[in-house]
Amino acid sequence: MNARTEILGRVRRALEGVRGHQAAEVPVVRDYRLVGDLAPGSSEAIDVLVDRLDDYKAHVHRVETSETVTALLGEILAETTSVVVPPGLEPHWLDGLTSGTTVRTDTVDAPLSALELDEIDAVVTAARVAVADTGTIVLDGSPDQGRRAITLVPDVHVCIVRADQVVHSVPEGVTILAAHPERPQTWISGPSATSDIELSRVEGVHGPRTLHVVIVG
């Protein structure tokens, strides 16, 4: 008998041994909040997001319009010599970078290797959704977010979030993500961190040590 057949057989026998387990099936009651109190994209929801990101020691920037992102990126990346971006990023956002900054575009067809990415200082991406309650930004590999490796190897990640992408609660975020569960997702809540030494938190381990979140609108 192969392992699959045997294990599934063991599971069925284990369950049959339980008296009337079918009758004992308890319905899953979801009395928790499916929707947060704060409206998606509201200034209150954004305030909560900013508070959480501050707590994680992420750098938070708020700008009014997509046009002002350009100047802000120029400031954030002023000292940066190389930047990688996904193919679908808003092109004019990079117009404010100095001439000394090399911009490379990483695509599925022409991916940069891990060693090449290790030579690049920073990455700029958009995001799929942001959850205010937990200070979480989710990337799902869409063209403006790119392959997972580009937001992992460079030491600085600048993530641009539209205000209307900010939802209050985790269930609201999961509902949006459930539309494309097959996409590889990365949920990011602050820069990488560890609490493995005496439970004292140290920000910045293997993932990007610096996270900038730009909230637009």
Added chain:
Amino acid sequence: MSTFLGLPSLRSRGAHSSGGTGVLPEHAPVGSDVPHPDAPLRWGTTFPDAARAALGNTQLRRNLAHATSTIRDKRAAVVGEVPDWEELRDAGAAIKAHVMTNLPDLLAQFEEAFTARGGTVHWARDAAEANRIVADLVKATGETEVVKVKSMVTQEIGLNEALAEEGIAAFETDLAELIVQLADDMPSHILVPAIHRNRSEIREIFLERMEHTPEGMTDAPRELAMAARAHLRRKFLSAKVAISGANFAVAETGTLTVVESEGNGRMCLTLPETLITVMGIEKIVPTFADLEVFMQLLPRSSTGERMNPYTSLWTGVTPGDGPQDVHLVLLDNGRTRALSDDVGRAALTCIRCSACLNVCPVYERVGGHAYGSVYPGPIGAILTPQLTGSTGHSDPNSTLPYASTLCGACYEVCPVKIDIPALLVHLRAKSVEEDRARNRPTAWGAAMKAASFVMADAGRFATAEKGLALGRIVAGRSGRISSLPFPGSLWTEARDLPAPPKETFRRWWERTHPDTSDGERS
């Protein structure tokens, strides 16, 4: 700078890799008396013996008290701010209970979805079969080194040691797992495997066992973490094969999830060409939406954060993004044994947050190694003996259900409402029943029989009471009896007996009610 002793040693004793370049001669554990176990779910002595030894280690107790009190406070703060925490716990418990009763269908559904997306599913009846599958998959790539994401299940099956015997070097990349591996030690906590080490011990381990530690490295956690970053960076960038566990597997979509903090998980799940995930069959959740429950419960319960820094989700293979050769090994290894006990099976709903360890007064004092299993603490006390089964009274795992005061703190904090105290009592009762079935007299049974003989007769009871005065002499000034001859030793080897009072109730009544005592007796 101390002598370079090389890359992480593999903890195998005597069976060393010939192929792995990072494999070095074996050496003794650093400042540790924890032997490397042959059986990760059953090592060492009985719990009372191991606990007694651990209690003598004041450094260990200080490290644990500091760490567990820190994490308890953090958890309480972030759980307190969630208004629907109890409703989330109810939903989490109900989803997991539903999974248990529908496991065959959910496993088949997951397999179909994961396979449809280019992943390969393997099934393993036990640890040896899982290790064999993983070793063969690694060998098929031609690689002799793998990087690992922290994973309880690969600890449970002793994967690193099994790979070492096949000439494959497995490098732990989680900071705490790295500390444990460098020290040739065993994990003592589900979430923070090196919780028994303080910063200065960790610095010593790094200096002695890690390549290229920075000049003048102090014991500041930041400096130690940066040393680990530098140490592992080249490994990540060149690794071709990674091995992980999984926190959740979504049946309807075939999605796997790893919850982590440092980014070592992302490195392993993203950069290599081949990804092999090992997961217990109980980790399934039915729907993608169920993640909205567990991703609220798990981070707040485990690290005491609103959300952990990184969570990765992948569904089979994504062309052009991440590993293109993706495997999942579904493991039984005693889980179906636990499932067949309709009370005990609740232990399988555990999501490995470790909140029960952090609040447990027993764990806080004895630490994880005393439990003799990679699953320590209250959850370990109910999970380990069910996974292994008991071989009888001499089995150290048969003592684990007694490693508790039944105070109930573990149940209070459990995010999926596992009634650990009730399970402990259930498992105790089961072991008494098993002893009875073997016609073996139990201490409990003998004591009850003796008590019922004495208490059934007023004369016998009065005689027995006179013997209590002796107890006061044995107890001495401390008022406690710490060691009695057999069969009383069965009680006193695990706990003290308070000295009997100066006067029994019946004597007191006779003395204070001289007029009624005769009448009462007649």
